[in-house]
Amino acid sequence: MRDRWICSVLESYDGDHSLAHRYLDGDGRTRELSRSALLGEVRARAGALTACGARPGSRVALLAENPGQFVPAFLGALWAGMVPVPLPPPPAVGRRTAWSESLGASLSVARPDLVVADEATLALIPGPSAHRASYEFLSSASAPISSAPAVLRPDRIAYLQFSSGSTGRPRAVAATAGSVTANGVAIMRHGLAADPRRDHGVSWLPLHHDMGLVGFVLAPITAGVPVTLLATKLFVRDPGIWMRTVSQVRGTITGAPNFAYALATRRTGHEQLDGLDLSSAHTLLCGGEPISPRTLRHFTEVHRAAGLDPAAVRPCYGLAESTLAVSFAPRGTAFRPDRVSWSHLRDHDRADPCGDEREAVEVVDCGRPFPGHEARVVDDAGERRADRQVGEVWVRGPSVCGGYVDDTGTGSAPFTTDDGWLRTGDRGYTVDGRLHLTGRLKDVLILQGRNVDPQRVEWAAEAAHGVRAGGAVAFTRPGADTEEVVVIAECHPRHSEQVGSTVREIVSLRLGLSLGDVVAVRPGTLAKTTSGKPRRQEMRRRYLLGHLHPENHQSHKE
Template sequence: MSDAWICSVLQSYEGDHAPAHRYVDGDGHTRELSRARLLDEVRDRARRLTACGAGPGSRVALSAENPGRFVPAFLGAVWAGMIPVPLPPPPVLGRRDAWTEGLAASLPVARPDLVVAEATTLAQLPPTAARHLSYDSLEAASAPADPPAPAAYRPDRTAYLQFSSGSTGRPRAVVATAGSVTANSLAIMRHGLAADPARDHGVSWLPLHHDMGLVGFVLAPLAVGVPVTLLATRLFVRDPGIWMRTLSDVGGTITGAPNFAYALATRRTDDDRLARLDLSAAHTLLCGGEPVSPRTLRRFADAHHVAGLDPAALRPCYGLAESTLAVSIAPRGTASRPDRVSWARLRDHDRAAPCGDDEEAVEVAGCGPPFPGHEARVVDGAGLPCAERQVGEIWVRGPSVCAGYADEARERPAPVADDGWLRTGDRGYLADGALHPAGRLKDVLVVQGRNIDPQRVEWAAEAAEGVRTGGAVAFTRPGTDTEEVVVVAECRPHQSERIGGAVREIVSQRLGLSVGDVVAVVPGTLAKTTSGKPRRQEMRRRYLLGDLPPVTTDPRRNSS
């Protein structure tokens, strides 16, 4: 696999004028690089980082704001044998305190020697012992004429540190190795997508500090030479329609995003704009990074059918940073054929039994079988393999599994068993060889002896009129006799008075579950990970501290 190592691929770009990257910054300015030009910029950043005092093994934290600045610097650090650490840029809208708190927790874990960011961002960073450098200063730094030699391929070489977007716990910096990155990149592009550099073109607005954006649309396409258009994330935040417009404009064939983005793009694009799009070239729209809602994908497919989108292009996928990125990608057409299972048996027995004609059904997205050379199994609480269609914890094994975590004092292992199985902390089941994720172990609601997947409560709550798609979080609070369910729901102020009753009624009807409290909050209140997953434990903490300013306070909030 050494010929697909990042540095080996870049070396092969000498004199190659085929397109490599197209960057669109936060102001909409576009810059295009050929493969040869990308190689030049990578070598240039390697030289300048070296001149600024970084060397092989140095940790270089890079703020992922402008793709045209971040990507060459990131690749330049890898080229020079440094260890880049992608950092989230300041948020476009609100949550600035949460961003600062997140960095204050993450930087001591990463222990960078050098931090590079836009000058305005540097001024907002929490204090560190690292040297701070603006991108302007880096790109203007005096440097020797000759770049450092490219880092040789060694499977155990640390390629970069990737902060996991896990929804609970302290920040965890995953140690991505040359071997795991190369294996996962090839598995995604060759086995998952059958990508062809001569005809394919990727498009992404995803945050580049997150594994789905960094691996999915920078490193994996680079491994096989697929060109990519990279939009600054803030462009999508301001105008979600830019995602599909760009895919149409460049004739893009591959893109992807978490479930919430498909809901947002559907809601924010009017019929006139849809009619002007041409999405007929797109063969793969990946959906992952958070639980996949078949209903959301159907609505997206229906809305974009007028633009020539093939519904079969929508493909759920499953992965996690501890396995570099992806574990499995559903075959084409899977999104239109979700697994319909008996809700009663799933709810009461953790059994995903096919639904009979007289039973209430629930749909679960299938994410395909694990990549060749990789394995997945589902185990019970004792670590024993579950039967087909029995819900348990998903474990994965294979060459994409990363080396472990970096923390303040030492490298420490990921949750890997002696025989190499990575314990993901995700619940799910296997059916006909395909993985069907079904939530997080730590977030399971235990009420009156029942184990309840919060995702099901949230999906039911979102069906209540006035609740924003992707705008509900469920957790529990202490009650008199048992834990009680709380739902925090985002809505517009004029809809807040009726949200409580509507959520209680629909959750009771669909799940047979009483909701102890409903808190209506303004849009943007919910804490989420970088991939859009709800941070349920953080929302529970805020709720119990009384730190959730409601649009209106539910009269039964303190009834317990």
């Protein structure tokens, strides 16, 4: 496997009739493309985008709706030397105002020369109406076909990727041709040992996010691995379609954030398990947000009856600023979290091993960085910390991108130190070079001088009867003497009366923390990023402003 730019790999697909992509669009239709057919569509879309006025270097915003439309258009933009900008499509129902505001903010940062979306979606896009084209037009345009791909230097911006965890002003990461190539090769060669003769990827992940776009479109192309891509709305409507598709196509590689594993487990009954055969799957990656050992353990236990190998579930770590992935837990090793002392982690930022069932908390091992890549944990002064000492994770290597789009919208501002280290904003520790992530710096709860990662509180709260999986957020509020912890928990109204006392009891028992307030809210109330991560600071703002109205929740204050 040579380290080649994606378009060079696509160029080699000419005359090759083996499967490249299978698309399941939101309307349920399936379409298969051979490698040769994919190349033909990519070249045709490059020609159609050129006919729309886009040129090499032009920014082309593409709303990531159905994969069968988006993927050839995105690759066509790369082929023509344009800079594609993947953006989220409108939600099927509700939250259209929030989507429109978020999209408008992203467009103001990206400043695209052309916007591409479904015909029906174009009218919903905020801003000037000029320089727009529909996917329907691109697929039917009789434009000259672009025969040869643009040649990109490694430092040339390939596309813009909005950071999925961004909850304030959108930040567009400038992914370079070099970083994309390096990360694709690292994922497929070193992380997965992928073999195009045996492997088949399956993904429903949103294609405007790095995990869906890089993990299941760009990286597989570097290795020639075929992929089945489902429209995200299919998973939203029916989470069981994920594992059913893996079973049907004999998928070997798939992945998703933690919340998806919880959803898939909750929506899978015995009758669904009876029809599944997951014995082909050797890798189920879990990343993109803090990983709950409880969630992965439950998923593995439920799906073992369908032939799932427990060693197939592999936690991983990455971020858009490093293209996608930094490390994978090793293949063929059963998932075993690190059990550490909660009091030492909370009070001393130390992850000391602990065998006491009541005192221990579990932290996921995300493996070692890929070859040629580095990671270290540092203190507030940037000094390296020893094994099992918690600090900020910094990463360095060829997958690190060029920076964020600068304020002028035309260039990129580096986000690394002078010697190439990327400050991730994530907290964690190492054990023999293996990364263990404990939380985000900006969300840490500081209580009487102690650092408490909010995920620990949220996971404990989710264990309360009636609280939805992934439906709790924790933050602090000013108290009389010190900061107090507040938990907002989504639950059905019939459970709201009991949730407050139950959450308090579980958090106190498991973590030794007292809660200042527990607010039970209806499902769908929590603010989240487009990738499903909780927007804790936004929920804190709403709470402090009194926007969680009494008629919509039960509050249980001390």
